[in-house]
Amino acid sequence: MITMALRLAGKRCVVIGGGPVAARRIALFLAEQAKITVVSPRVTPEIEALANSGQIIWHPQPYSETVDLEADFVLLATSDSQLNEQVAQRARSFGALVNRADNRDDCDFTFPASVDIGDLQFAIFTGRVSPRLSRLMKQDLLKRYKPVADILPAFKKLRREVRQLLPTPAERETFWQTYLGEEQLAMIIDGKWKRVEEILNNAISSIRIKP
Numbered sequence: 001m002i003t004m005a006l007r008l009a010g011k012r013c014v015v016i017g018g019g020p021v022a023a024r025r026i027a028l029f030l031a032e033q034a035k036i037t038v039v040s041p042r043v044t045p046e047i048e049a050l051a052n053s054g055q056i057i058w059h060p061q062p063y064s065e066t067v068d069l070e071a072d073f074v075l076l077a078t079s080d081s082q083l084n085e086q087v088a089q090r091a092r093s094f095g096a097l098v099n100r101a102d103n104r105d106d107c108d109f110t111f112p113a114s115v116d117i118g119d120l121q122f123a124i125f126t127g128r129v130s131p132r133l134s135r136l137m138k139q140d141l142l143k144r145y146k147p148v149a150d151i152l153p154a155f156k157k158l159r160r161e162v163r164q165l166l167p168t169p170a171e172r173e174t175f176w177q178t179y180l181g182e183e184q185l186a187m188i189i190d191g192k193w194k195r196v197e198e199i200l201n202n203a204i205s206s207i208r209i210k211p
């Protein structure tokens with residue numbers, strides 16, 4: 001299995017069904033600027049608002065064979081399993097990649113639980129075993145790694161300084177291996193970034209004063 005971050009700008013995405021599961025996934029595709037069409041007699045208020053503001057197209061009707069499934073991605077999120085199955089087959093005949101919210105074994109791709117904390121991003125899969133566990137681990141990661149996300153801007157500056165001071169990749173690798181290890185990560189998680197920053201700054205200063 002390959003896990004990857006896809007660029008979806010301009011890609012066509014058709015969503016059948018408009019409940020909370022569809023709403024969650026629409027938000028993800030929309031954030032990547034995909035072109036989204038939803039077909040569903042009823043939708044959540046979030047989906048309705050997106051349609052009203054022209055960010056997505058909503059056809060307020062049940063699925064029928066006349067629905068255009070020529071798309072890059074088709075998300076099946078109705079509560080009718082038989083329908084999901086039937087549409088999955090038709091969508092694949094048009095070459096679309098299919099996700100079915102109700103059947104893990106009939107998905108060409110699946111959604112991870114994703115956590116964004118500033119520039120820090122995690123994607124969690126459980127091999128399709130327990131989405132509930134994914135959700136719980138997501139909460140745990142959010143709490144645990146918030147301090148790491150918070151120091152990324154300061155870290156960016158330090159990394160730039162090291163890059164300027166040490167001309168070769170090998171020297172930079174050695175620097176980071178020497179001064180940033182498991183112990184320092186544990187300190188950052190523990191809220192002791194200032195101490196780690198001091199160590200790194202001292203190390204950088206000592207390179208500066210070398211002849």
Ligand SMILES: C[C@@]1(CC(=O)O)c2cc3[nH]c(cc4nc(cc5[nH]c(cc(n2)[C@H]1CCC(=O)O)[C@@](C)(CC(=O)O)[C@@H]5CCC(=O)O)C(CC(=O)O)=C4CCC(=O)O)c(CCC(=O)O)c3CC(=O)O
Nearest residue numbers: 101102103104110111112113125126127128131132134135
């Ligand atoms: C295989 C996969 C395919 C896919 O849908 O892409 C799939 C399938 C199914 N989910 C089901 C149920 C639930 N799903 C959630 C929640 C999430 N489900 C997500 C992903 C995935 N769900 C893919 C696997 C990813 C992996 O490898 O872990 C998350 C991570 C991402 C997202 O949905 O955006 C999101 C976490 C949200 C977050 O980020 O917080 C909850 C909990 C809740 O909502 O609180 C429940 C109820 C409790 C439970 O069952 O655990 C059912 C049974 C339906 C039924 O019983 O009818 C199926 C069908 C089946 O298993 O066959």
Ligand SMILES: NC(=O)C1=CN([C@@H]2O[C@H](COP(=O)(O)OP(=O)(O)OC[C@H]3O[C@@H](n4cnc5c(N)ncnc54)[C@H](O)[C@@H]3O)[C@@H](O)[C@H]2O)C=CC1
Nearest residue numbers: 017018019020021022039040042062063077078079101102
């Ligand atoms: N993968 C996941 O993360 C999860 C998957 N599920 C599964 O996904 C399904 C959808 O979940 P929810 O959004 O919570 O369900 P929901 O019942 O709130 O929404 C279903 C949507 O499908 C629409 N719909 C029904 N018949 C239709 C038709 N013939 N044509 C077009 N649209 C139709 C409804 O109008 C509604 O908008 C659940 O039935 C369950 O099997 C449930 C929870 C999480």
